[in-house]
Amino acid sequence: MFRILVSDKISEEGLQPLLNSSHIMLVNKNVADAGEELETADALLVRSATQVTEELMKKMPQLKIVARAGVGVDNIDVEAATKLGIVVINAPDGNTISTTEHTFAMMASMLRHIPQATVSVKSNEWNRNAFVGTEMRGKTLGIVGLGRIGSELAKRARAFEMNVIVFDPFLTEERAYKIGVTTASLDELLSTADIITVHTPLTKETKGLLNEKTLSKTKKGVYLINCARGGIIEEAAVIPLLESGHIRGIALDVFETEPPENTSLLQYEQVIATPHLGASTKEAQLNVASQVSEEVLAFFNGEPVTSSINLPTISKEVYEKIMPFYQLAKKMGNFVSQCMAEPVNEISVAYEGSVGELQTAAITKSLIAGFLSPRVASTVNEVNAGMIAKERGISFSEKISNETSGYENCLTVKVVGNKSVFSIKGTYIPHYGERIVELNGFNIDFYPDGHLLYIQHSDKPGAIGRVGRLLGDHSINIATMQVGRKQRGGDAIMMLSFDKAVTERVVSELNDLEGIVSVRTIDL
Ligand SMILES: NC(=O)c1ccc[n+]([C@@H]2O[C@H](COP(=O)([O-])OP(=O)(O)OC[C@H]3O[C@@H](n4cnc5c(N)ncnc54)[C@H](O)[C@@H]3O)[C@@H](O)[C@H]2O)c1
Numbered sequence: 001m002f003r004i005l006v007s008d009k010i011s012e013e014g015l016q017p018l019l020n021s022s023h024i025m026l027v028n029k030n031v032a033d034a035g036e037e038l039e040t041a042d043a044l045l046v047r048s049a050t051q052v053t054e055e056l057m058k059k060m061p062q063l064k065i066v067a068r069a070g071v072g073v074d075n076i077d078v079e080a081a082t083k084l085g086i087v088v089i090n091a092p093d094g095n096t097i098s099t100t101e102h103t104f105a106m107m108a109s110m111l112r113h114i115p116q117a118t119v120s121v122k123s124n125e126w127n128r129n130a131f132v133g134t135e136m137r138g139k140t141l142g143i144v145g146l147g148r149i150g151s152e153l154a155k156r157a158r159a160f161e162m163n164v165i166v167f168d169p170f171l172t173e174e175r176a177y178k179i180g181v182t183t184a185s186l187d188e189l190l191s192t193a194d195i196i197t198v199h200t201p202l203t204k205e206t207k208g209l210l211n212e213k214t215l216s217k218t219k220k221g222v223y224l225i226n227c228a229r230g231g232i233i234e235e236a237a238v239i240p241l242l243e244s245g246h247i248r249g250i251a252l253d254v255f256e257t258e259p260p261e262n263t264s265l266l267q268y269e270q271v272i273a274t275p276h277l278g279a280s281t282k283e284a285q286l287n288v289a290s291q292v293s294e295e296v297l298a299f300f301n302g303e304p305v306t307s308s309i310n311l312p313t314i315s316k317e318v319y320e321k322i323m324p325f326y327q328l329a330k331k332m333g334n335f336v337s338q339c340m341a342e343p344v345n346e347i348s349v350a351y352e353g354s355v356g357e358l359q360t361a362a363i364t365k366s367l368i369a370g371f372l373s374p375r376v377a378s379t380v381n382e383v384n385a386g387m388i389a390k391e392r393g394i395s396f397s398e399k400i401s402n403e404t405s406g407y408e409n410c411l412t413v414k415v416v417g418n419k420s421v422f423s424i425k426g427t428y429i430p431h432y433g434e435r436i437v438e439l440n441g442f443n444i445d446f447y448p449d450g451h452l453l454y455i456q457h458s459d460k461p462g463a464i465g466r467v468g469r470l471l472g473d474h475s476i477n478i479a480t481m482q483v484g485r486k487q488r489g490g491d492a493i494m495m496l497s498f499d500k501a502v503t504e505r506v507v508s509e510l511n512d513l514e515g516i517v518s519v520r521t522i523d524l
Protein backbone atom coordinates (compact mmCIF):
# COMPACT_ATOMS: atom_id res chain seq x y z
CA MET A 1 0.00 0.00 0.00
CA PHE A 2 1.39 3.41 -0.99
CA ARG A 3 0.35 6.45 1.05
CA ILE A 4 -0.09 9.75 -0.75
CA LEU A 5 -0.31 13.03 1.13
CA VAL A 6 -2.38 15.64 -0.72
CA SER A 7 -1.34 18.96 0.78
CA ASP A 8 -3.14 21.53 -1.43
CA LYS A 9 -6.64 21.76 -2.89
CA ILE A 10 -6.58 19.38 -5.86
CA SER A 11 -9.59 18.40 -8.00
CA GLU A 12 -11.16 15.27 -6.52
CA GLU A 13 -12.46 14.22 -9.91
CA GLY A 14 -8.91 14.40 -11.27
CA LEU A 15 -7.65 12.24 -8.41
CA GLN A 16 -9.98 9.37 -9.42
CA PRO A 17 -7.23 7.17 -10.92
CA LEU A 18 -5.55 7.19 -7.49
CA LEU A 19 -8.78 6.89 -5.52
CA ASN A 20 -9.76 3.86 -7.61
CA SER A 21 -6.47 2.06 -7.06
CA SER A 22 -6.56 -0.66 -4.41
CA HIS A 23 -2.88 -0.22 -3.51
CA ILE A 24 -3.02 3.57 -2.99
CA MET A 25 -4.27 5.43 0.05
CA LEU A 26 -4.87 9.19 -0.15
CA VAL A 27 -4.57 11.42 2.91
CA ASN A 28 -5.89 14.98 2.50
CA LYS A 29 -3.88 17.07 4.95
CA ASN A 30 -1.76 20.15 4.69
CA VAL A 31 1.87 19.31 5.49
CA ALA A 32 1.72 21.71 8.44
CA ASP A 33 -0.99 19.58 10.07
CA ALA A 34 0.13 16.19 8.76
CA GLY A 35 2.09 15.17 11.90
CA GLU A 36 3.02 11.48 11.75
CA GLU A 37 1.60 11.16 8.23
CA LEU A 38 4.84 12.80 7.08
CA GLU A 39 6.80 9.76 8.22
CA THR A 40 4.79 7.26 6.21
CA ALA A 41 3.92 9.16 3.03
CA ASP A 42 5.39 7.68 -0.16
CA ALA A 43 4.23 10.60 -2.33
CA LEU A 44 3.34 14.25 -1.85
CA LEU A 45 0.84 16.04 -4.12
CA VAL A 46 0.90 19.85 -4.12
CA ARG A 47 -0.06 22.99 -6.03
CA SER A 48 1.80 26.27 -5.50
CA ALA A 49 0.83 26.90 -1.88
CA THR A 50 2.86 24.16 -0.16
CA GLN A 51 6.54 24.94 0.16
CA VAL A 52 8.39 21.67 -0.44
CA THR A 53 11.66 22.47 1.29
CA GLU A 54 14.68 20.28 2.00
CA GLU A 55 13.71 20.36 5.67
CA LEU A 56 10.22 19.04 4.88
CA MET A 57 11.53 16.28 2.60
CA LYS A 58 14.02 15.19 5.26
CA LYS A 59 11.08 14.72 7.62
CA MET A 60 9.54 12.32 5.09
CA PRO A 61 11.83 9.25 5.02
CA GLN A 62 9.52 7.22 2.74
CA LEU A 63 9.00 10.02 0.22
CA LYS A 64 9.71 8.84 -3.31
CA ILE A 65 7.88 11.32 -5.50
CA VAL A 66 6.64 14.91 -5.30
CA ALA A 67 3.91 15.72 -7.82
CA ARG A 68 3.02 19.31 -8.67
CA ALA A 69 -0.52 19.61 -10.04
CA GLY A 70 0.46 22.55 -12.23
CA VAL A 71 3.48 23.97 -14.04
CA GLY A 72 5.74 26.04 -11.79
CA VAL A 73 7.99 24.07 -9.44
CA ASP A 74 9.51 27.11 -7.77
CA ASN A 75 7.83 26.07 -4.50
CA ILE A 76 9.80 22.79 -4.62
CA ASP A 77 13.51 22.50 -3.80
CA VAL A 78 14.24 20.34 -6.83
CA GLU A 79 17.98 20.23 -6.14
CA ALA A 80 17.41 18.91 -2.62
CA ALA A 81 14.85 16.39 -3.95
CA THR A 82 17.37 15.20 -6.52
CA LYS A 83 20.05 14.75 -3.86
CA LEU A 84 17.59 12.75 -1.76
CA GLY A 85 16.64 10.58 -4.75
CA ILE A 86 13.09 11.92 -4.85
CA VAL A 87 11.44 12.19 -8.26
CA VAL A 88 9.73 15.52 -8.99
CA ILE A 89 7.00 15.64 -11.62
CA ASN A 90 4.60 18.34 -12.80
CA ALA A 91 1.65 18.71 -15.16
CA PRO A 92 3.25 20.96 -17.75
CA ASP A 93 0.38 21.73 -20.08
CA GLY A 94 -2.85 21.01 -18.20
CA ASN A 95 -3.44 24.67 -17.35
CA THR A 96 -1.89 26.34 -20.42
CA ILE A 97 -5.16 27.32 -22.05
CA SER A 98 -6.76 28.56 -18.83
CA THR A 99 -3.75 30.76 -18.07
CA THR A 100 -3.63 32.03 -21.65
CA GLU A 101 -7.32 32.92 -21.49
CA HIS A 102 -6.83 34.58 -18.11
CA THR A 103 -3.98 36.67 -19.53
CA PHE A 104 -6.22 37.68 -22.40
CA ALA A 105 -9.04 38.50 -19.99
CA MET A 106 -6.66 40.64 -17.95
CA MET A 107 -5.52 42.47 -21.09
CA ALA A 108 -9.08 43.17 -22.22
CA SER A 109 -10.15 44.20 -18.69
CA MET A 110 -7.21 46.55 -18.37
CA LEU A 111 -7.56 48.19 -21.79
CA ARG A 112 -11.30 48.74 -21.22
CA HIS A 113 -11.16 49.50 -17.44
CA ILE A 114 -13.74 46.80 -16.76
CA PRO A 115 -12.92 46.22 -13.05
CA GLN A 116 -12.87 49.98 -12.30
CA ALA A 117 -16.08 50.55 -14.28
CA THR A 118 -17.79 47.69 -12.45
CA VAL A 119 -16.97 49.24 -9.08
CA SER A 120 -18.24 52.62 -10.36
CA VAL A 121 -21.57 51.27 -11.64
CA LYS A 122 -22.09 49.30 -8.43
CA SER A 123 -21.61 52.57 -6.56
CA ASN A 124 -24.57 54.00 -8.51
CA GLU A 125 -22.34 56.12 -10.78
CA TRP A 126 -22.83 56.45 -14.53
CA ASN A 127 -19.50 57.95 -15.57
CA ARG A 128 -19.00 57.05 -19.23
CA ASN A 129 -16.22 59.61 -19.80
CA ALA A 130 -13.95 58.23 -17.07
CA PHE A 131 -13.51 54.85 -18.71
CA VAL A 132 -12.53 55.51 -22.31
CA GLY A 133 -10.46 52.53 -23.36
CA THR A 134 -7.93 51.40 -25.96
CA GLU A 135 -8.48 48.98 -28.86
CA MET A 136 -6.32 45.89 -29.25
CA ARG A 137 -6.40 45.94 -33.05
CA GLY A 138 -3.19 47.33 -34.52
CA LYS A 139 -1.38 47.46 -31.16
CA THR A 140 1.93 45.70 -30.64
CA LEU A 141 1.89 42.98 -28.02
CA GLY A 142 5.37 42.22 -26.67
CA ILE A 143 5.58 38.67 -25.32
CA VAL A 144 8.55 37.86 -23.09
CA GLY A 145 8.92 34.07 -23.13
CA LEU A 146 7.33 32.14 -25.97
CA GLY A 147 6.72 28.78 -24.32
CA ARG A 148 3.39 27.00 -24.01
CA ILE A 149 1.42 30.00 -22.71
CA GLY A 150 3.30 32.64 -24.71
CA SER A 151 2.68 30.82 -27.99
CA GLU A 152 -1.03 30.25 -27.29
CA LEU A 153 -1.32 33.93 -26.47
CA ALA A 154 0.41 34.88 -29.73
CA LYS A 155 -2.18 32.84 -31.66
CA ARG A 156 -5.08 34.61 -29.95
CA ALA A 157 -3.50 38.05 -30.31
CA ARG A 158 -3.25 37.57 -34.07
CA ALA A 159 -6.96 36.79 -34.19
CA PHE A 160 -7.48 40.24 -32.62
CA GLU A 161 -5.33 41.74 -35.40
CA MET A 162 -2.50 42.69 -33.04
CA ASN A 163 1.17 42.74 -34.04
CA VAL A 164 3.16 40.30 -31.98
CA ILE A 165 6.82 40.74 -31.10
CA VAL A 166 8.67 38.22 -28.96
CA PHE A 167 11.78 38.11 -26.80
CA ASP A 168 12.92 34.64 -25.86
CA PRO A 169 16.65 33.86 -25.93
CA PHE A 170 15.96 30.13 -26.21
CA LEU A 171 13.55 30.37 -29.13
CA THR A 172 14.77 29.04 -32.47
CA GLU A 173 14.03 31.03 -35.63
CA GLU A 174 12.33 27.91 -37.01
CA ARG A 175 9.83 27.76 -34.12
CA ALA A 176 9.23 31.52 -34.25
CA TYR A 177 8.47 31.20 -37.98
CA LYS A 178 6.14 28.26 -37.36
CA ILE A 179 4.20 30.22 -34.73
CA GLY A 180 4.26 33.29 -36.97
CA VAL A 181 5.89 35.80 -34.61
CA THR A 182 8.64 38.38 -35.03
CA THR A 183 11.58 37.94 -32.71
CA ALA A 184 13.45 40.83 -31.16
CA SER A 185 16.01 41.70 -28.52
CA LEU A 186 14.64 42.72 -25.13
CA ASP A 187 15.52 46.36 -25.85
CA GLU A 188 13.68 46.28 -29.20
CA LEU A 189 10.64 44.75 -27.57
CA LEU A 190 10.68 47.31 -24.74
CA SER A 191 10.83 50.25 -27.11
CA THR A 192 8.21 48.91 -29.57
CA ALA A 193 5.47 47.21 -27.56
CA ASP A 194 2.25 48.92 -26.51
CA ILE A 195 1.47 46.06 -24.13
CA ILE A 196 4.14 43.85 -22.54
CA THR A 197 3.24 40.48 -21.05
CA VAL A 198 5.72 38.14 -19.36
CA HIS A 199 5.50 34.33 -19.63
CA THR A 200 8.85 33.01 -18.40
CA PRO A 201 9.64 30.94 -15.34
CA LEU A 202 11.09 32.85 -12.38
CA THR A 203 14.83 32.26 -12.65
CA LYS A 204 18.02 34.12 -11.74
CA GLU A 205 17.83 35.75 -15.18
CA THR A 206 14.14 36.66 -15.14
CA LYS A 207 13.88 37.89 -11.53
CA GLY A 208 13.46 41.65 -11.89
CA LEU A 209 13.76 41.43 -15.68
CA LEU A 210 11.43 44.43 -15.87
CA ASN A 211 13.09 46.79 -13.39
CA GLU A 212 13.67 50.53 -13.08
CA LYS A 213 16.26 50.51 -15.89
CA THR A 214 14.47 48.27 -18.38
CA LEU A 215 11.06 49.83 -17.70
CA SER A 216 12.52 53.27 -18.50
CA LYS A 217 13.08 51.97 -22.05
CA THR A 218 9.39 51.25 -22.60
CA LYS A 219 7.03 53.46 -24.64
CA LYS A 220 5.15 56.18 -22.77
CA GLY A 221 1.67 54.87 -22.03
CA VAL A 222 2.75 51.21 -21.96
CA TYR A 223 0.56 48.52 -20.38
CA LEU A 224 2.10 45.61 -18.44
CA ILE A 225 0.79 42.13 -17.59
CA ASN A 226 2.23 39.49 -15.28
CA CYS A 227 0.35 36.19 -15.15
CA ALA A 228 3.57 34.17 -14.84
CA ARG A 229 5.47 34.59 -11.58
CA GLY A 230 5.66 37.42 -9.08
CA GLY A 231 8.98 39.26 -9.23
CA ILE A 232 9.57 39.09 -13.00
CA ILE A 233 8.25 42.66 -12.98
CA GLU A 234 9.80 44.45 -10.00
CA GLU A 235 6.81 45.82 -8.08
CA ALA A 236 8.65 48.78 -6.49
CA ALA A 237 9.96 49.94 -9.88
CA VAL A 238 6.41 50.22 -11.25
CA ILE A 239 5.11 52.76 -8.70
CA PRO A 240 6.96 55.94 -9.85
CA LEU A 241 6.16 55.13 -13.49
CA LEU A 242 2.47 54.74 -12.66
CA GLU A 243 2.55 58.05 -10.84
CA SER A 244 4.18 59.81 -13.78
CA GLY A 245 1.69 58.24 -16.19
CA HIS A 246 4.50 56.48 -18.12
CA ILE A 247 2.87 53.14 -17.33
CA ARG A 248 -0.82 53.47 -18.18
CA GLY A 249 -1.93 50.23 -16.59
CA ILE A 250 -0.70 47.01 -15.05
CA ALA A 251 -2.53 43.69 -14.64
CA LEU A 252 -1.19 41.29 -12.04
CA ASP A 253 -2.22 37.73 -11.26
CA VAL A 254 0.98 36.95 -9.36
CA PHE A 255 2.99 38.82 -6.74
CA GLU A 256 6.43 38.93 -5.21
CA THR A 257 4.90 37.51 -2.04
CA GLU A 258 1.53 35.77 -2.06
CA PRO A 259 -0.76 37.03 -0.65
CA PRO A 260 0.88 40.45 -1.29
CA GLU A 261 2.50 41.85 1.85
CA ASN A 262 3.32 45.29 0.52
CA THR A 263 0.01 46.55 -0.82
CA SER A 264 1.11 50.07 -1.81
CA LEU A 265 1.10 49.15 -5.52
CA LEU A 266 -2.46 47.85 -5.23
CA GLN A 267 -3.71 51.29 -4.13
CA TYR A 268 -3.29 52.69 -7.65
CA GLU A 269 -6.41 52.96 -9.79
CA GLN A 270 -4.46 51.76 -12.87
CA VAL A 271 -3.64 48.42 -11.22
CA ILE A 272 -5.97 45.48 -11.73
CA ALA A 273 -5.33 42.25 -9.86
CA THR A 274 -6.47 38.67 -9.33
CA PRO A 275 -5.28 36.28 -6.59
CA HIS A 276 -3.17 33.85 -8.72
CA LEU A 277 -6.18 32.63 -10.67
CA GLY A 278 -4.51 31.77 -14.00
CA ALA A 279 -5.01 28.03 -13.56
CA SER A 280 -8.22 28.28 -11.57
CA THR A 281 -10.78 26.82 -13.93
CA LYS A 282 -12.61 23.53 -13.57
CA GLU A 283 -11.05 22.32 -16.78
CA ALA A 284 -7.45 23.18 -15.84
CA GLN A 285 -7.78 21.73 -12.36
CA LEU A 286 -9.24 18.52 -13.73
CA ASN A 287 -6.47 18.32 -16.34
CA VAL A 288 -3.56 18.86 -13.97
CA ALA A 289 -4.99 16.57 -11.28
CA SER A 290 -5.63 13.75 -13.80
CA GLN A 291 -2.19 14.19 -15.35
CA VAL A 292 -0.33 13.90 -12.06
CA SER A 293 -2.60 11.09 -10.83
CA GLU A 294 -1.83 9.00 -13.92
CA GLU A 295 1.86 9.75 -13.54
CA VAL A 296 1.98 8.87 -9.83
CA LEU A 297 0.08 5.66 -10.53
CA ALA A 298 2.52 4.77 -13.31
CA PHE A 299 5.42 5.52 -10.99
CA PHE A 300 4.16 3.16 -8.29
CA ASN A 301 3.46 0.52 -10.95
CA GLY A 302 7.13 0.72 -11.93
CA GLU A 303 6.31 2.36 -15.26
CA PRO A 304 8.01 5.45 -16.71
CA VAL A 305 6.95 8.96 -15.76
CA THR A 306 6.78 11.26 -18.73
CA SER A 307 6.90 14.69 -17.10
CA SER A 308 9.69 14.44 -14.61
CA ILE A 309 11.71 17.50 -13.72
CA ASN A 310 14.76 15.56 -12.52
CA LEU A 311 14.70 12.36 -14.58
CA PRO A 312 15.21 11.90 -18.32
CA THR A 313 11.82 11.80 -20.02
CA ILE A 314 11.05 8.40 -21.54
CA SER A 315 7.92 7.53 -23.48
CA LYS A 316 6.06 4.31 -22.65
CA GLU A 317 7.12 2.80 -25.98
CA VAL A 318 10.83 3.54 -25.41
CA TYR A 319 10.49 2.44 -21.78
CA GLU A 320 9.36 -1.04 -22.81
CA LYS A 321 12.45 -1.40 -24.99
CA ILE A 322 14.83 0.11 -22.48
CA MET A 323 13.60 -1.67 -19.33
CA PRO A 324 15.48 -4.98 -19.76
CA PHE A 325 18.76 -3.12 -20.26
CA TYR A 326 17.95 -0.82 -17.42
CA GLN A 327 17.60 -3.81 -15.07
CA LEU A 328 20.61 -5.59 -16.53
CA ALA A 329 22.78 -2.46 -16.10
CA LYS A 330 21.65 -2.02 -12.49
CA LYS A 331 22.61 -5.61 -11.69
CA MET A 332 25.95 -5.30 -13.51
CA GLY A 333 26.81 -2.16 -11.54
CA ASN A 334 25.77 -3.82 -8.30
CA PHE A 335 27.75 -6.97 -9.13
CA VAL A 336 30.98 -5.09 -9.80
CA SER A 337 30.56 -2.94 -6.72
CA GLN A 338 30.36 -6.08 -4.54
CA CYS A 339 33.37 -7.61 -6.29
CA MET A 340 35.61 -4.55 -5.84
CA ALA A 341 36.19 -3.76 -2.18
CA GLU A 342 38.11 -0.58 -2.98
CA PRO A 343 37.49 3.04 -3.98
CA VAL A 344 36.87 3.50 -7.70
CA ASN A 345 37.58 6.52 -9.89
CA GLU A 346 36.11 5.72 -13.26
CA ILE A 347 33.24 3.77 -14.77
CA SER A 348 32.95 3.44 -18.51
CA VAL A 349 30.26 1.62 -20.41
CA ALA A 350 30.31 0.59 -24.06
CA TYR A 351 26.99 -0.09 -25.77
CA GLU A 352 27.16 -2.41 -28.77
CA GLY A 353 24.40 -3.26 -31.23
CA SER A 354 20.83 -1.97 -31.18
CA VAL A 355 20.90 -1.04 -27.46
CA GLY A 356 23.00 1.92 -28.61
CA GLU A 357 19.93 3.34 -30.34
CA LEU A 358 18.06 3.62 -27.02
CA GLN A 359 18.37 6.38 -24.40
CA THR A 360 21.69 5.07 -23.12
CA ALA A 361 22.07 7.97 -20.65
CA ALA A 362 19.19 6.50 -18.63
CA ILE A 363 20.76 3.02 -18.76
CA THR A 364 24.10 4.42 -17.60
CA LYS A 365 22.38 6.19 -14.68
CA SER A 366 20.82 2.87 -13.72
CA LEU A 367 24.25 1.21 -13.85
CA ILE A 368 25.76 3.92 -11.63
CA ALA A 369 22.84 3.63 -9.20
CA GLY A 370 23.39 -0.15 -9.05
CA PHE A 371 27.10 0.40 -8.44
CA LEU A 372 26.60 2.99 -5.70
CA SER A 373 23.76 1.29 -3.82
CA PRO A 374 25.96 -1.14 -1.81
CA ARG A 375 28.26 1.78 -0.97
CA VAL A 376 26.01 4.62 0.17
CA ALA A 377 23.69 4.68 3.13
CA SER A 378 21.10 6.99 1.58
CA THR A 379 18.65 6.17 -1.20
CA VAL A 380 20.41 6.02 -4.52
CA ASN A 381 18.53 5.75 -7.76
CA GLU A 382 18.66 7.11 -11.27
CA VAL A 383 17.52 10.51 -9.95
CA ASN A 384 20.59 11.19 -7.82
CA ALA A 385 23.12 8.61 -9.08
CA GLY A 386 25.02 11.06 -11.31
CA MET A 387 25.18 13.66 -8.56
CA ILE A 388 26.39 11.19 -5.90
CA ALA A 389 29.00 9.70 -8.27
CA LYS A 390 30.34 13.19 -8.93
CA GLU A 391 30.44 14.01 -5.21
CA ARG A 392 32.49 10.85 -4.68
CA GLY A 393 34.92 11.68 -7.46
CA ILE A 394 33.72 8.90 -9.77
CA SER A 395 33.66 9.91 -13.41
CA PHE A 396 31.54 8.01 -15.89
CA SER A 397 31.45 7.84 -19.66
CA GLU A 398 29.66 6.05 -22.49
CA LYS A 399 30.72 4.74 -25.87
CA ILE A 400 28.21 3.63 -28.47
CA SER A 401 28.94 1.41 -31.42
CA ASN A 402 26.89 -0.43 -34.06
CA GLU A 403 29.42 -3.23 -34.16
CA THR A 404 28.54 -6.32 -32.14
CA SER A 405 30.84 -9.01 -30.80
CA GLY A 406 28.62 -12.01 -31.39
CA TYR A 407 25.61 -10.75 -29.42
CA GLU A 408 22.79 -8.70 -30.86
CA ASN A 409 23.10 -6.34 -27.88
CA CYS A 410 25.91 -5.97 -25.44
CA LEU A 411 26.97 -3.75 -22.55
CA THR A 412 30.62 -3.81 -21.53
CA VAL A 413 31.46 -2.08 -18.30
CA LYS A 414 34.97 -1.27 -17.12
CA VAL A 415 35.50 -0.01 -13.60
CA VAL A 416 38.88 1.44 -12.64
CA GLY A 417 39.64 1.29 -8.93
CA ASN A 418 42.62 2.34 -6.80
CA LYS A 419 44.11 -1.16 -6.92
CA SER A 420 42.47 -3.02 -9.75
CA VAL A 421 40.35 -2.88 -12.88
CA PHE A 422 37.18 -4.96 -13.26
CA SER A 423 35.34 -5.63 -16.49
CA ILE A 424 31.98 -7.27 -17.09
CA LYS A 425 29.96 -7.91 -20.22
CA GLY A 426 26.22 -8.50 -20.26
CA THR A 427 23.51 -9.01 -22.81
CA TYR A 428 19.74 -9.30 -22.91
CA ILE A 429 18.22 -12.02 -25.07
CA PRO A 430 14.43 -11.75 -25.58
CA HIS A 431 12.54 -14.77 -24.11
CA TYR A 432 15.77 -15.95 -22.47
CA GLY A 433 16.68 -13.02 -20.26
CA GLU A 434 19.65 -11.17 -18.84
CA ARG A 435 23.00 -12.94 -19.11
CA ILE A 436 26.49 -12.09 -17.96
CA VAL A 437 28.75 -13.44 -20.69
CA GLU A 438 32.20 -12.27 -19.68
CA LEU A 439 33.97 -11.42 -16.43
CA ASN A 440 37.49 -9.95 -16.52
CA GLY A 441 38.11 -11.61 -19.88
CA PHE A 442 36.73 -15.04 -18.84
CA ASN A 443 33.88 -16.32 -20.98
CA ILE A 444 30.96 -17.45 -18.84
CA ASP A 445 27.16 -17.46 -19.10
CA PHE A 446 24.98 -16.91 -16.04
CA TYR A 447 21.77 -15.24 -14.96
CA PRO A 448 22.64 -12.36 -12.63
CA ASP A 449 20.14 -12.80 -9.83
CA GLY A 450 19.75 -13.94 -6.23
CA HIS A 451 22.54 -15.34 -4.05
CA LEU A 452 25.76 -15.98 -5.94
CA LEU A 453 29.30 -17.10 -5.21
CA TYR A 454 32.05 -15.82 -7.46
CA ILE A 455 35.08 -18.06 -7.07
CA GLN A 456 38.47 -17.64 -8.70
CA HIS A 457 40.44 -20.88 -8.82
CA SER A 458 43.12 -22.85 -10.69
CA ASP A 459 41.99 -24.98 -13.60
CA LYS A 460 43.28 -28.17 -11.95
CA PRO A 461 41.49 -31.50 -11.33
CA GLY A 462 39.63 -31.65 -8.00
CA ALA A 463 38.99 -27.90 -7.42
CA ILE A 464 35.33 -28.02 -8.47
CA GLY A 465 34.83 -31.33 -6.58
CA ARG A 466 36.25 -29.90 -3.34
CA VAL A 467 33.92 -26.89 -3.54
CA GLY A 468 30.93 -29.17 -4.20
CA ARG A 469 31.79 -31.49 -1.34
CA LEU A 470 32.31 -28.70 1.20
CA LEU A 471 28.98 -27.11 0.29
CA GLY A 472 27.31 -30.53 0.46
CA ASP A 473 28.84 -31.13 3.91
CA HIS A 474 27.11 -27.91 5.01
CA SER A 475 23.84 -29.10 3.42
CA ILE A 476 23.99 -26.24 0.93
CA ASN A 477 22.29 -27.00 -2.35
CA ILE A 478 23.89 -25.54 -5.49
CA ALA A 479 21.10 -24.25 -7.76
CA THR A 480 23.23 -23.48 -10.85
CA MET A 481 26.93 -23.54 -11.66
CA GLN A 482 29.05 -22.29 -14.54
CA VAL A 483 32.80 -22.33 -15.03
CA GLY A 484 35.06 -20.36 -17.33
CA ARG A 485 38.76 -20.36 -18.14
CA LYS A 486 41.09 -18.65 -20.54
CA GLN A 487 43.47 -21.56 -21.12
CA ARG A 488 43.85 -25.15 -20.01
CA GLY A 489 45.44 -25.40 -16.54
CA GLY A 490 45.50 -21.65 -15.96
CA ASP A 491 43.28 -19.27 -14.00
CA ALA A 492 39.58 -20.09 -13.96
CA ILE A 493 36.33 -18.85 -12.43
CA MET A 494 33.19 -20.48 -11.06
CA MET A 495 29.82 -18.81 -10.66
CA LEU A 496 27.41 -20.63 -8.38
CA SER A 497 23.89 -19.68 -7.41
CA PHE A 498 21.93 -20.72 -4.31
CA ASP A 499 18.43 -20.55 -2.94
CA LYS A 500 19.70 -18.87 0.20
CA ALA A 501 22.75 -16.81 1.14
CA VAL A 502 25.98 -18.66 1.96
CA THR A 503 27.33 -17.75 5.40
CA GLU A 504 30.67 -16.00 5.98
CA ARG A 505 31.92 -19.12 7.81
CA VAL A 506 31.37 -21.30 4.76
CA VAL A 507 33.00 -18.64 2.56
CA SER A 508 36.04 -18.67 4.81
CA GLU A 509 36.27 -22.49 4.60
CA LEU A 510 35.93 -22.33 0.81
CA ASN A 511 38.76 -19.79 0.73
CA ASP A 512 41.02 -22.25 2.57
CA LEU A 513 40.49 -25.06 0.03
CA GLU A 514 43.39 -26.14 -2.15
CA GLY A 515 43.33 -24.48 -5.58
CA ILE A 516 40.92 -21.71 -4.56
CA VAL A 517 42.23 -18.16 -5.11
CA SER A 518 39.32 -16.06 -3.88
CA VAL A 519 35.63 -16.38 -2.98
CA ARG A 520 33.09 -13.58 -2.99
CA THR A 521 29.43 -13.62 -2.09
CA ILE A 522 27.23 -11.49 -4.32
CA ASP A 523 23.59 -10.69 -3.60
CA LEU A 524 21.57 -9.21 -6.44
N1 LIG B 1 -0.82 32.41 -13.15
C1 LIG B 1 -0.93 31.12 -13.13
O1 LIG B 1 -1.77 30.56 -12.46
C2 LIG B 1 -0.01 30.30 -13.98
C3 LIG B 1 -0.47 29.10 -14.55
C4 LIG B 1 0.40 28.36 -15.35
C5 LIG B 1 1.70 28.79 -15.52
N2 LIG B 1 2.14 29.91 -14.91
C6 LIG B 1 3.50 30.39 -15.11
O2 LIG B 1 3.60 30.93 -16.42
C7 LIG B 1 4.96 30.85 -16.85
C8 LIG B 1 5.02 30.27 -18.25
O3 LIG B 1 4.51 28.97 -18.26
P1 LIG B 1 4.68 28.03 -19.57
O4 LIG B 1 3.93 26.79 -19.28
O5 LIG B 1 4.39 28.80 -20.78
O6 LIG B 1 6.24 27.75 -19.48
P2 LIG B 1 7.20 27.26 -20.66
O7 LIG B 1 8.33 26.58 -19.99
O8 LIG B 1 6.44 26.52 -21.69
O9 LIG B 1 7.71 28.61 -21.30
C9 LIG B 1 8.63 29.46 -20.70
C10 LIG B 1 9.35 30.21 -21.79
O10 LIG B 1 10.18 31.20 -21.20
C11 LIG B 1 11.37 31.27 -21.94
N3 LIG B 1 12.43 31.87 -21.14
C12 LIG B 1 13.19 31.29 -20.17
N4 LIG B 1 14.08 32.19 -19.69
C13 LIG B 1 13.86 33.34 -20.36
C14 LIG B 1 14.47 34.61 -20.31
N5 LIG B 1 15.49 34.87 -19.48
N6 LIG B 1 14.00 35.59 -21.12
C15 LIG B 1 12.97 35.34 -21.97
N7 LIG B 1 12.38 34.13 -22.10
C16 LIG B 1 12.82 33.15 -21.29
C17 LIG B 1 11.65 29.83 -22.31
O11 LIG B 1 12.53 29.74 -23.42
C18 LIG B 1 10.26 29.32 -22.64
O12 LIG B 1 9.98 29.46 -24.01
C19 LIG B 1 5.68 30.05 -15.79
O13 LIG B 1 6.30 30.95 -14.90
C20 LIG B 1 4.56 29.33 -15.08
O14 LIG B 1 4.92 28.98 -13.76
C21 LIG B 1 1.29 30.69 -14.16
Ligand SMILES: O=C(O)[C@H](O)COP(=O)(O)O
Binds near residue numbers: 072278279280
Ligand atom coordinates in the same frame (compact mmCIF):
# COMPACT_ATOMS: atom_id res chain seq x y z
O1 LIG C 1 2.47 27.17 -12.11
C1 LIG C 1 1.27 26.96 -12.18
O2 LIG C 1 0.79 25.91 -12.63
C2 LIG C 1 0.35 28.05 -11.77
O3 LIG C 1 1.01 29.06 -11.12
C3 LIG C 1 -0.86 27.58 -11.02
O4 LIG C 1 -0.62 27.47 -9.65
P1 LIG C 1 -1.78 26.85 -8.72
O5 LIG C 1 -1.84 25.40 -9.03
O6 LIG C 1 -1.36 27.11 -7.32
O7 LIG C 1 -3.04 27.56 -9.10
